[in-house]
Amino acid sequence: MDIREKLDAYTRLARIDRPIGTLLLLWPCMMALMLAANGMPDLKVLMIFLVGVFVMRACGCIINDFADRKLDGHVERTSCRPLVSGEVSPREAIILFVVLGLFAFGLVLMLNPLVVKLSFVGIILTIIYPFTKRFTNMPQMFLGIVWSWSIPMAYAAQTGEVPVSAWWLFAANWCWTVAYDSMYAMVDRDDDLKVGIKSTAILFGRYDRHIIALFQLAALACFVVAGWAADRGLVYTLGILTFVGFGLYQQKLINGRERAPCFKAFLNNNWAGMVLFVALGADFYFL
Numbered sequence: 499m500d501i502r503e504k505l506d507a508y509t510r511l512a513r514i515d516r517p518i519g520t521l522l523l524l525w526p527c528m529m530a531l532m533l534a535a536n537g538m539p540d541l542k543v544l545m546i547f548l549v550g551v552f553v554m555r556a557c558g559c560i561i562n563d564f565a566d567r568k569l570d571g572h573v574e575r576t577s578c579r580p581l582v583s584g585e586v587s588p589r590e591a592i593i594l595f596v597v598l599g600l601f602a603f604g605l606v607l608m609l610n611p612l613v614v615k616l617s618f619v620g621i622i623l624t625i626i627y628p629f630t631k632r633f634t635n636m637p638q639m640f641l642g643i644v645w646s647w648s649i650p651m652a653y654a655a656q657t658g659e660v661p662v663s664a665w666w667l668f669a670a671n672w673c674w675t676v677a678y679d680s681m682y683a684m685v686d687r688d689d690d691l692k693v694g695i696k697s698t699a700i701l702f703g704r705y706d707r708h709i710i711a712l713f714q715l716a717a718l719a720c721f722v723v724a725g726w727a728a729d730r731g732l733v734y735t736l737g738i739l740t741f742v743g744f745g746l747y748q749q750k751l752i753n754g755r756e757r758a759p760c761f762k763a764f765l766n767n768n769w770a771g772m773v774l775f776v777a778l779g780a781d782f783y784f785l
Contacts, residue, residue: 507585508594511563512556518768520555522678523645525771526671527551529778530652533667533728537782543655546605551648553602558624558644560595564588565628566695573689612654620647635701638679642672663727670720677713678767680706681752684760707752714745721774730781737777744770 509515527547531539563570563581567588570576580586599621606617623644630637646668653664676698683690683699684706690697702709718741725734744766751763 503585507580508590511560511580511586511591511594512598513559514556518765519559520552521768522675522771523555523648524548524551525768525775526646526667526674527648527652529775530649530664530667531656532778532782533724534653534656534664536728539652539656543609543652546608547648547652547655550602550605553598553605554620554624554648557595557598557602557621558627560591560598561625562628564591564595566631569693569695572693573686573695575686575689609655610658612658612660613651616647616651616654616660620644620651623647631695631697633696635696636698637696638676638683638698639672641679642675645675646671663724666720666724666727670717670724673713673717673720674767674771677710677717678748678764680710680713681748681760681767682764684752684755685757685764706755707749710752711745711749714748718742718745725778730778731784733781733784734777737774737781740773740777741770744773 513519531544531547563579566576567579567581570579571582576582581588581591603617603621606614623640627637627640627644630640634640649668649671650660650664653660680698680702683697686695687697687699689695690700698709699706718738721741722738725738748763748766748770751759751766
């Protein structure tokens with residue numbers, strides 16, 4: 499394998515070719531920075547978090563594939579991943595994870611001590627998450643914590659503290675993550691049952707759509723409270739209403755529990771997050 503093929507394999511291992519996860523991590527993180535700053539965040543903090551989101555999502559994908567390397571070959575969606583095909587060795591994956599993790603930590607060291615302390619929790623959560631699929635049917639709920647940890651870090655970086663209002667946004671993103679990652683899990687449910695991977699899609703069973711709807715409603719309520727706590731106005735409210743529309747569309751897609759529509763519903767959450775982020779930014783601009 500020449501260097502271009504190896505770099506391509508590393509790119510796919512880190513999911514650089516599939517930015518959906520980075521974007522789903524990015525929108526709530528940027529919202530947290532804006533709410534913490536009551537508008538435009540500090541430029542240095544903004545740039546560190548933009549790069550940090552990209553790098554930490556890559557780290558998460560690498561350690562996830564390392565943990566699942568003996569199972570992914572039995573799942574239709576993951577059967578061609580680089581660790582399964584042998585394009586990347588487990589040793590190479592760990593080295594890449596460590597290098598990217600150290601780079602991310604270097605970014606964190608440019609911020610205040612509270613952010614540094616929170617970053618240790620973040621990396622531990624990132625490492626633990628892939629293995630939760632072995633012993634609990636609720637890995638999506640654990641992922642919700644991992645995926646939301648950038649929110650208290652953003653507040654800490656911008657203000658030096660994590661106020662109560664930050665946890666409303668944390669709760670909103672946790673509920674939203676459980677909802678959309680459960681849609682993602684619905685895609686793999688049949689394969690996961692065969693190989694013994696656990697998920698909320700399996701746990702929820704025939705009530706999957708209804709429970710996902712409850713998490714969507716809970717996320718909506720927490721996003722509303724987070725906006726109220728920051729005294730947000732009409733434009734943010736319009737974003738919330740649009741978020742509701744996306745949720746209804748996703749429920750329609752997952753109604754038949756078919757792979758392709760469920761995956762489409764998962765992907766649609768990127769647009770929901772982007773619209774809510776843009777609405778928040780516009781609300782500050784037009785205030």
